[in-house]
Amino acid sequence: MSMDVQQRIAQLTQELNSYNYQYYVLANSVISDYDFDQKLKELEALEREHPHYVDPNSPTQKVGGDITQKFNTIRHRWPMMSLGNTYSELELREFDERVRKAVGDQVQYVCELKFDGLSISLTYDNGKLVQAVTRGDGTQGDEVTNNVKTIRSVPHHLKKGDYPDVFEIRGEIFMHRAAFERLNKQREDLGLQTYANPRNFASGTIKLQDPKEVAKRPLDCFLYFLYADNRNKLFNSHWESIEAVKSWGFQICEHTKLCNNIEEIIAFINHWDEARHTLSYDIDGIVIKVNDYAQQEELGFTAKSPRWAISYKYKAERVETMLKSVTYQVGRTGAVTPVANLQPVLLAGTTVKRASLHNANEIARLDLHEGDTVYVEKGGEIIPKVIGVNNEKRATGTAPVVYPSVCPECGEALVRQEGEAVHYCPNEEGCRPQIVGKLQHFIGRKMMDIQGMGDETMETFFKLNxxxxxxxxxxxxxxxxxxxxxxxxxxxxxxxxxxGIEQSKEKPFEKVLFALGIRHVGETIAKKLALHFKNIDNIIAASAEEMAAVQDIGARIAESVFTYLHDPQHLIEIGRLKEAGLNFAIVEKETVLAGTSLSGKTFLISGVFADFSREELAALIESHGGKMLSGISAKLNYLVAGEKMGPSKLAKAEKLNVPIISDQDILNMITP
Structure with a gap:
């Protein structure tokens, strides 16, 4: 009897999942609603009586939980970084050359379809799905666990396997085109606003507050990247981890491919440029990742993206429409940006009314005239831009578009710094968009993150003086x-x-420095300046040359910071913020040293080690007084080399006569 029940549960689960796939994905109804409901009720009854036989992927398990009044904000343990984009085969070959120059010619790549959906991060604890978080700003996102549990391809519980106790798996939530068209038709019939494309529908769905409503909208999910503590001890490569997570029960795209060289990558890209139209879902490019984990570590990251991965984007859709006018926006830094106001036109699933013209040089390059018929496309499939003019449709006698010489907001004469394409309004003390923009920037999420204040609040308070x-x-x-x-x-x-204002006084110095809104100073640069100079007074006292010597700063940024911090009005403002209690110095963490045998010595770690992760080795060095550097220079005392170290670092170290040591040498140096 027990075996009969177990087989019936398994049979109903398989049947109903198949019917769901046919209906939601392929828009093909192969069973009546009544018959489907009867089978579902039978399955529910059997599962209630025999809960130990419930399959984690049972359709009865995909309904969700209680209504969510507000999504919790969760900080990502591993940041969800974006990828660098290219549309060019030449740039792809240059990426391959940079990789091979850094890690050698023995490189494999994993090529994956770039799904046009919503990024998601799933956390499993002992095989159980415990958290699902959206990308958000890459640092933190919204917890949407109950909604994600309604997705049929996302397992709630994994069957026994050799997976880590706790791990995170990243993927993309999307909607199949047939399901999108069917649901959009339903909305249209009900007189509701339709969605522009499947991605928007999927994104809107995952943010619904009622999981039961989410369950009515069929979403799907491909998983493609694993994070776990000591992941490198479990797997040597991304491909190995993909094969493993597939065996654990996750849905991996069947079209992912391991490539041995750039020619195989380009062949894969060219194949899917045509074949993508046969898929049931949308893709907008191909993601290329260095396969070997050790090589990924060697290549590292920029401030925004990994150096070991890149996405090739297929050419954007281009449309033709009429230019109605050109207006000019003034940003918080005073930059004046021209905007093309267009006859509304459908482009890549959305209605476009405005597009970027970038700067005066671009207007001149286009030879733009009033009333021109222009070509528009979405750069990176996100921001529309004017890319050309149909001169054959230009009316006779039309006047060229002339970039203004004065600020469109305050009338101040515009300036253009040498070597820059952008015009600026220098009237930062009296130009409304600059003042409001600086206020809005200051309270922003990545800056002071002042709760209870928003952009509209800043506009209102400015108007009321x-x-x-x-x-x-x-x-x-x-x-x-x-x-x-x-x-x-x-x-x-x-x-x-x-x-919220009072709480913001606890923000660290690098946040305050970023919040000041100094031109060219983003989040990463602010952090580097804060860590190097320790406090605002040291930065003010530094010369532009001293600032430029800090890693990744450079002359242009240094000049901007120097100019800002030597303006009397800015110094008065900083003085007022100091009096208010904001942090203008980093809080030095007291480090309890295990020893001092490495004091005064600098180290750089490269490669893979059998007994240590790179983080563990760095912590060991710092706990004995050593200092870690981020690059090879004459200031480096030791290069700690493991297996698979990149040849470029080795060559540079040998050229500078930097001693190359092993992890065992470190242990010998700290052992009395």
Whole structure:
């Protein structure tokens, strides 16, 4: 009897999953709703009576949980970085050359379809799905676990296997075109607004607050990248990990391929440029990853993306439409950007009304005239841009578009720095978009992250003359009577905002430095300046040359920082922020040393080690007084070399006569 029940549960699970796939993915109804419901009810009854036979992928398990009033924000343990893009075969070959120059010619690549969907990170604990988080800003995202549990291809529980106790697997949530068209038709019939493309539908669905509603919209998911502690001890390569996670029960795209050289990569790209139209889902390119984990570590990361991966994007769709006018936007740094206002046109599934013209040079290159018929495409499939003019359709006697000589907002004469394509308005103290833009930048999520304040709040407070400079934010507590008289500002929202302002004073120095809005200073540069100079006074005292000597800073950024910090108005502002209690110095963490045998010595680690991860080896060196460097230079005392170290580092170390040692040498150096 037990075997009969188990077989019936397995049979119903397989049948119903097959019907679901036919209906939701292929838009093919092979069974009546009544018959489907009867089979589902039978399965539910059997599973209730015999819960030990429930299959993790049973259709009864894909309904979801309670309604989510607000998604929790979760910080990614491993940042979800973006990939560098290219549309050029030449740039792809240059990527391959850079890789081989760094790690040698013995390189394999994994080629994957680039799905046009929503990135997701799934965490499993002892084989159980415990958390699903969206990409968000790459550092933190929204927890959407209950919604993801409704996706039929995402297992809730893994069968016994050799997977780590805790691991994270990354993938892409998407919607098949047939399902998208069917659901969009239903929305149209109900008089609801339709979605522009499957990606938008999938993204909108995963953010619904009711998982039961999510379950009604068929989503699918491919998984493609594994993270775990000591992952390199489990697998040597990305390909090995893909094969493993497939055996654990995850859905991996069947078209992923291991390539041995650049020619095989290009052949794969060319094949899918045509074959992608036969897929049931949308792709917009191919992702190429260095296969070997040790080589990935050797190549490392830039501030935004891994150096061991790149995405090749297929040529964007191009459309033709009429240029109605050109307007100019002034940003927080004073940069004046021309924008093409277009006759609305459908492009890559969305209606485009505006497109970027970049700068004055681009307007001149296009020889743009009023009323021109222009070609528009989406750069990287995201931001529309004007790429050309159909001169055959140009009307006679039309005037060329002339870039303005004065700021369209405040009338100040524009300036253009030598070597730059962008025009700037220098009136930062009196130009409305610059003032408001700086205020909005300062409170932003990656900067001071002031809760209870948003872009509209900054606009409102500027209009009411409550805010003119960023330091004014910390004086708002003195204007509570005025705030209480404002529409849409209740006592609770004011209290929350003031509490958020107070909490922002705890932000570290690098966040404050980024929040100041210095031209060319992003999140990474701010952190490098803070770590190098330790406090704002040291940065102010430094020359532009001293700043430029910091890794990744360079002359242009250094000049911008130097100019900003020697403007009397900016120094007054910094003084006010200091008085308000903001951090203008890094908090040095007290390090308890295990020994001092490596004091005064500098080290760089490269390659793979049998007994240590690179992080463990770095921690060991620092705990005995050594200092880690990020690159090979004359300041480096030792290069700690493991297996598979890149030839370029070896050659540079030998050229500079840097001693090359092993992990065992480190142990000998710290052993009394």
């Amino acid at each position: 409550l805010l003119r400079k960023i330091a004014d934010i910390y004086s708002l507590k003195d204007h509570q009577d005025e705030l209480k008289g404002l529409a849409r500002f209740g006592e609770k929202s004011i209290d929350n905002m003031l509490a």
